[in-house]
Amino acid sequence: MPSKKSMLPTNYSAVLSGGAMPTRKKIAFAVAGTLFFALTASSYGAGPATSQVDTTHLAVTDTEVTVGQLHSSTGTMAISETGAIEAERLAISQINAMGGVLGRKIKVIQEDGASDWPTFAEKAKKLLEENRVAAIFGCWTSASRKAVLPVLERDNGLLYYPTFYEGLEQSKNVVYTGQEATQQVFAGLDWVSKTKNAKTFYLIGSDYIWPRTTMKLARKYIETVLHGKVVGEEYAALGSTDFGSTINKIRLKKPDVIYAAVVGGSNVSWFKQMKAAGINGKDHTLLTLSVTEDEAKGIGGENLVGFYSAMKYFQSLNTPRNETFVKEFKVMWGAGAPVGDVTQAAYEGPWIWKAAVEKAGSFDTDKVAKAEESGTISFDAPEGMVYLEPNHHLKTKLRIGEWRTDGQADIVYTSGYIMPNPFPKGY
């Protein structure tokens, strides 16, 4: 579709530098162009020439670079993805306040994946082929990422993906700013088996790829490394709200640790019904992989108190860097907005992209991906320094938080840096 191409801002400089255009029109364009720059170029446009930083017809002008944001702002997943949208916006506005990327202001085109996986693929295609965005910050569920992946690889786009996930994936076109399963599972299990002297585990998750893969890793680790015993493993249908029988089974088996990865609306029912059945943090140990401050708000602190979450980040993290971040987030999005693990990971996306682009000196996907694989990209994130490893995942720490009644967690354990290992051997 040739008409589409001429509408792109990319070709703006080409228009200015001439071509097969009548002279009068050219002059008119030049005048309009000058006016345009006079109006907008006050703080931007000091970077290298567009022809140098963009050889693949991306939406890059002398003053602006366009990126896409692709999350669900409607549908079931809006509950979870809202925080990510907000954090990415915060990061982008901060980068812009600092002078943008390569002297260019970041402009955002936001699309709604509507909690529907084919829609995600369609919108990714739109962002990459029609809008020619330089990068996409987006997706939350693994299903949406898997739907977007073929589009990314075909159109050679960049995705910055914020959620902790099951691993078993690595693509040149994706940077995973959340933890993959081995980072989230092993250190947490080590901690719980040591501090609680735990021998028996009950695994419960929602019935889809992330909990199933994660629990597979966990079971193997419990049986071979910790020499413990899995006394039950169970998956509840997504959206299931009745846990009465499951809770009774847990009471009968009396595991030392309940290891949980239940998501969405089910998560709320699961914790409320456990509390009602007399299973609480005082005399039971529960370690969950799926409760951040976002979920805690829906579950209610009184139903969570004393239970543990394994995450790389908690809002309560007591460092000056994090306090600044939390304050900035609340100024932008309101005091009631919780900051969870994924929210913080989403905040890292635009910063990592900025660092990679600046290292590459270009917005071209291949050059940015090469810079990302150089092993030299790092970022002073709210969670602490994070390092981008050549396998496109971040080297980070794992933290265990103990929930309080106010929906915040006390960090009771911080691991050392854990190398990302998306393809663990023997699992």
Add this chain to the structure above:
Amino acid sequence: MGGYSLSDLWSILVMQGFSGLSLFSVLLLMALGLAIIFGQMGVINMAHGEFMTIGAYTIYFFSKITEKYFPGLMPFYFVVAIIAAFSIAFLIGYLVEYVLIRHLYKRPLDTLLATWGLSLIMQQIFRSMFGAREVSATLPNWLMGSWKPTPDIDIPLNGLFVMAMSIVVTLVVVLFLYRSNWGLKVRATTQNRIMAGAVGINTRKIDRITFATGCGIAGIAGACFTTIASTGPTSGSLYIVDTFLVVVFGGSASLFGTVASAFTIAQAQSILTFFMTNAMGKVVTLLAIIIILMMRPEGLFTSKVRK
């Protein structure tokens, strides 16, 4: 089950029995409103779940107001909030019937589409009003925790509460339908609309009140569910399938059928998920329902309506 003491097994048996009863009352409470609307009027209300969500948000709203302005009244707000949940859902139901449903009585398939659209609109309104994140109402203390008749047995208090509510609501509905003047008119309209109109019953008004009552009961159901499950813009959609299942399985025009069907489904599911995995338990229950419905397409109990 080797290795477990007799007293262990006994207390599990008691708690398992209770968990089945608790699921039964949840299903019953969800299905009652729909049984009235679908059973008595033949309207397929896909927005039923959203009327439950209205009830849930009402509780959330009241809990926040009480917490902020009248903290001393925390133990009592729930009672007022449930009445409010019924009233608000009733009023919105009344409005919806007037604006939307009454134009579609002769086109049942279009009501399905229209109410589904309505459910999407309502979800977006919830999202705009309360935000996309799930919220949690602060419950009064008497609704939290468990009752321990013996040291090994925990009976959830919120489960007991839902059970009590479903008994009360069912009794009230039965009394209204079978003992009151209004119920007589509703049943007359169901059985023969033209004749009912001919003997001077305002069938349009009856329709409106019946629909609104069904929605109001959904509001109460939603209010009760805040104690055991989630409150978010799309929470209602978690229940809608189970709700239809109960009503269709019970036989759409029979209130007694709804009760029996809720009991059967709940006990089957609860017992099966105890002995199998969660997912398998559901599969077996659904398979059984499909087979029974193939043999008895009209559901467990059918009322004698002249065709």
